[in-house]
Amino acid sequence: MLLKGIFLYFAAVILLSAVLMITRRNPVHSVVYMLLLFFHIAGVFVLLNAEFLAAVQLIVYAGAILILYLFVVMLLNVDKEKLGSRAHRFWPWMAGFGILIAGEVVLLLLRGSFPVNPELSVQQTGAGAEALGIALYTRYLIPFEIASVILLVGLVGAVMLAKKTIKE
Amino acid sequence: MMRNFESLAYVPAEAFLSAFFLLALVLSFWKRIRTNRSLFYLAGFFGITIALTLELTAGRVKGNGALLFYGMIRNDHLSQLFTVLCLFSSLFLFLFSFISRETTRKFKDGAEYVLLILANALGMVLLVSSANLLMMYLSLEFLSFTSYLLTGFVDRGEKTSEAAVKYLLYGGIASGVMVYGLSLLYGIAGSLDYAALHMFFVNNTVPGVTLAIPIIFILAGMGFKIAAFPFHAWCPDVYEGAPTPFTAFLSVGPKAAGFVLIVRFFYQIFGSTDGGEILTAVGGLDWSLLFAVLSACTMTFGNLAALHQKNIKRMLAYSSIAHAGYILMAVASQTPFGVSAIFFYFAVYFLMNFGAFLVVILVSNEFNSELIEDYEGLAWKRGKGAFLASMLAVYLLSLTGIPPFAGFIGKVYLLLAVFQKGSSLYWLAVVAVINTVISLYYYARVLQLMFLSKRQKGVTLSAMERHHVVPYSVLAGLSFFTVLFGIYWVPIDHLSRLAVNFLK
Numbered sequence: 308m309l310l311k312g313i314f315l316y317f318a319a320v321i322l323l324s325a326v327l328m329i330t331r332r333n334p335v336h337s338v339v340y341m342l343l344l345f346f347h348i349a350g351v352f353v354l355l356n357a358e359f360l361a362a363v364q365l366i367v368y369a370g371a372i373l374i375l376y377l378f379v380v381m382l383l384n385v386d387k388e389k390l391g392s393r394a395h396r397f398w399p400w401m402a403g404f405g406i407l408i409a410g411e412v413v414l415l416l417l418r419g420s421f422p423v424n425p426e427l428s429v430q431q432t433g434a435g436a437e438a439l440g441i442a443l444y445t446r447y448l449i450p451f452e453i454a455s456v457i458l459l460v461g462l463v464g465a466v467m468l469a470k471k472t473i474k475e
Numbered sequence: 476m477m478r479n480f481e482s483l484a485y486v487p488a489e490a491f492l493s494a495f496f497l498l499a500l501v502l503s504f505w506k507r508i509r510t511n512r513s514l515f516y517l518a519g520f521f522g523i524t525i526a527l528t529l530e531l532t533a534g535r536v537k538g539n540g541a542l543l544f545y546g547m548i549r550n551d552h553l554s555q556l557f558t559v560l561c562l563f564s565s566l567f568l569f570l571f572s573f574i575s576r577e578t579t580r581k582f583k584d585g586a587e588y589v590l591l592i593l594a595n596a597l598g599m600v601l602l603v604s605s606a607n608l609l610m611m612y613l614s615l616e617f618l619s620f621t622s623y624l625l626t627g628f629v630d631r632g633e634k635t636s637e638a639a640v641k642y643l644l645y646g647g648i649a650s651g652v653m654v655y656g657l658s659l660l661y662g663i664a665g666s667l668d669y670a671a672l673h674m675f676f677v678n679n680t681v682p683g684v685t686l687a688i689p690i691i692f693i694l695a696g697m698g699f700k701i702a703a704f705p706f707h708a709w710c711p712d713v714y715e716g717a718p719t720p721f722t723a724f725l726s727v728g729p730k731a732a733g734f735v736l737i738v739r740f741f742y743q744i745f746g747s748t749d750g751g752e753i754l755t756a757v758g759g760l761d762w763s764l765l766f767a768v769l770s771a772c773t774m775t776f777g778n779l780a781a782l783h784q785k786n787i788k789r790m791l792a793y794s795s796i797a798h799a800g801y802i803l804m805a806v807a808s809q810t811p812f813g814v815s816a817i818f819f820y821f822a823v824y825f826l827m828n829f830g831a832f833l834v835v836i837l838v839s840n841e842f843n844s845e846l847i848e849d850y851e852g853l854a855w856k857r858g859k860g861a862f863l864a865s866m867l868a869v870y871l872l873s874l875t876g877i878p879p880f881a882g883f884i885g886k887v888y889l890l891l892a893v894f895q896k897g898s899s900l901y902w903l904a905v906v907a908v909i910n911t912v913i914s915l916y917y918y919a920r921v922l923q924l925m926f927l928s929k930r931q932k933g934v935t936l937s938a939m940e941r942h943h944v945v946p947y948s949v950l951a952g953l954s955f956f957t958v959l960f961g962i963y964w965v966p967i968d969h970l971s972r973l974a975v976n977f978l979k
Contacts, residue, residue, distance in 0.1 A: 415659070466587070
C-alpha cells in the first residue's frame with residue numbers, strides 16, 4: 308500500500324513536470340522541470356529494485372545531458388521577446404502524433420501479451436552493479452567494446468568538424 | 476555458442492580492422508605523419524587490403540556457421556560473402572578518393588578521412604554478421620555515424636551542409652523509431668537473440684496488432700539504411716552533397732549491409748524452412764506481402780523521380796532507390812533462392828554502379844560539373860571523350876538491365892526468385908518489368924545526349940597523362956567484368972549459392 312502510494316506520487320510528478328516542461332516559455336524553466344522529471348524517473352527505478360539504473364539516470368541524464376542542454380540554451384542566447392507562444396503552427400500534427408503513440412501504448416497494454424514480468428526479471432538476474440558488470444564483461448563484451456569504438460569515432464568526428472571551422 | 480576469446484580466431488578481419496583503426500588513430504597524432512596525405516591514404520588502402528586477405532584466407536565455414544561471442548555474431552557463408560563485398564567497396568572508396576579531385580585537392584590532410592573510412596568498414600562487417608538485436612542496432616549506428624561524418628567531409632558549400640544535416644536528422648529519427656520498435660519486440664518476446672526470438676514466435680501466437688507495430692517501427696530504420704520508398708527522402712540530397720567517391724560507395728557497401736540486416740532479421744526470426752524451397756512465415760505476419768508492396772512503391776517512385784533530373788548524381792541517386800526496390804523483390808519472395816539473388820545482384824551492381832560513378836568523377840575532374848547537359852556531345856570530343864562515353868554507355872545499359880550486360884542477368888535472378896514464390900507475386904514481376912522500361916528512358920537520355928548530339932559545347936578535354944593510367948584501366952576493368960558476367964556468370968552463381976547455407 309505504501310509502495311503504491313509512493314509510486315503514484317512519482318507518477319503524478321512525472322506527468323505534471325513533463326507537461327510543464329513542454330509548455331513553459333522560458334527554456335531555462337523547461338530545463339529545470341526536466342531535472343524534476345529525471346529525478347522522479349530515477350525514483351521509479353528504485354521502486355523496481357534497479358538501483359544501478361537509478362544512479363545512471365541521475366549521473367547521465369540529470370548530471371551530464373541536462374547541463375549540455377543548459378549550455379546550448381545559454382550559447383544560443385535566446386531572446387525572450389522573440390520566443391512568442393510555444394504552440395506553433397504544427398501543434399495539431401504533433402498532438403495527433405502524441406495521441407497516436409499514447410493510443411498505441413494503451414492498445415498494447417490492453418490487447419498485447421507481455422509474458423515478461425519486469426519485477427521478476429530484475430530479481431532473477433540481480434539488479435545490482437555487480438550483476439550488471441559481470442553481464443557487461445562476459446555476454447555483452449563485444450557490444451560494450453563496439454560502443455566504446457563508436458564513442459571514439461564521435462570524438463574524431465567532433466575534432467574534424469571543429470578544425471574545419473577554424474581553418475576557414 | 477562460443478565464448479569471447481575462442482571466438483576471436485574466427486573474426487580475423489574484424490579484429491584486424493579494429494586494431495588497425497586504433498593504430499592509425501595514434502599515428503595520426505604526429506604532425507609529420509598526418510600532413511602526408513598520400514601516406515595516410517596508402518596506409519588505409521593497405522589496411523583494407525590486409526583485412527580482405529585475412530577474410531579470404533580465413534577457414535571455410537562448415538554447415539550453417541557458428542555463433543560467436545555468446546551469440547552476438549554469427550560467422551556463416553552469408554556474412555563471409557558480404558564481408559568480402561563490403562570490404563571491396565571500401566577498397567574502391569580509397570581508390571576513387573585517390574582519383575577524384577574533390578578528395579585530393581580540397582583538403583590538406585586526410586587523416587580523419589581515412590580513419591572514418593576504416594571505422595565505416597568495421598561497422599559494415601559487424602552489421603552483416605550480427606545475430607543479436609543489440610549488436611545489430613549498435614553496428615547500424617556505427618555505420619550511420621561514420622556515414623554522416625563522411626558526407627560532410629569535403630566542404631562544397633551549402634549543399635554539403637544541407638546533405639550532412641539532413642542525413643543526420645533523418646538518420647537520428649529513423650534509428651530512434653527503430654530502437655523503440657526493438658524495445659517493443661523485446662517486451663513481447665523477452666529476448667534479444669535471433670534464435671531465441673525465432674523459438675518464441677514458433678511456440679507462441681502474438682496478436683496481429685501487437686506484432687505489427689514493432690515490425691513497422693523497425694522497418695523504418697531498415698528502410699532508411701537501404702533508402703526504400705517512404706524513408707528515402709534523404710537520399711538524393713545526400714548523394715548530391717557528399718564527395719562523389721563516397722556517394723559511389725554509399726550506394727553499394729552500406730546498402731548491401733542493410734539488405735543483409737533485413738534478410739537476417741526476417742529470414743531468421745520470422746521464417747522457418749523445412750528444407751523446402753519456400754519459407755513459411757512465422758508469427759502470423761505476412762511479411763512477404765509487406766515487402767512486395769514496399770518493393771513496388773520503391774521502384775516505381777525511384778524511376779519516376781529520376782525521369783527529370785538535371786544533375787547526374789541526383790539521377791543516379793534516384794536510380795539507386797529504384798534498384799533497392801528491385802532487390803526488395805527477392806526479400807518479398809521469401810525463398811532461400813532470394814538470398815542468392817540478392818548477393819548476385821549486389822555483385823553485379825557493385826561493378827556497374829562503381830563504374831558509372833567513376834565516369835562521373837573523371838568527367839567532373841575535367842569539366843568541374845555534374846550536370847547532365849554538360850555531357851552533351853561527349854563522345855565526339857577529342858581525346859578521351861569517346862572512351863568515357865562508351866564506358867558510361869556500358870554501365871548505364873547494364874543498370875537498365877539490357878542483355879548482354881551483367882545487370883540483365885541480375886534482374887533475371889531477382890525475377891526467378893519472385894516466380895519461385897508462386898502466382899501470388901506475379902503482379903510484382905509485371906511491375907518490375909514496366910519499371911525497367913521506364914528506367915530505360917532516363918538512362919537513354921544521357922546516351923542520346925552523349926552520342927547523338929555533335930554540338931561541341933563547353934570545355935575541351937585534357938590530354939592523356941601518366942597518372943591517368945590507373946583510373947582509366949580501372950574503368951576498363953570494371954566494364955570488362957560487366958560484360959563478362961553478362962555472358963558467363965557461373966563463378967558468381969557458385970558463390971551466391973553458398974549464401975543460402977545460413978538457413979540450414
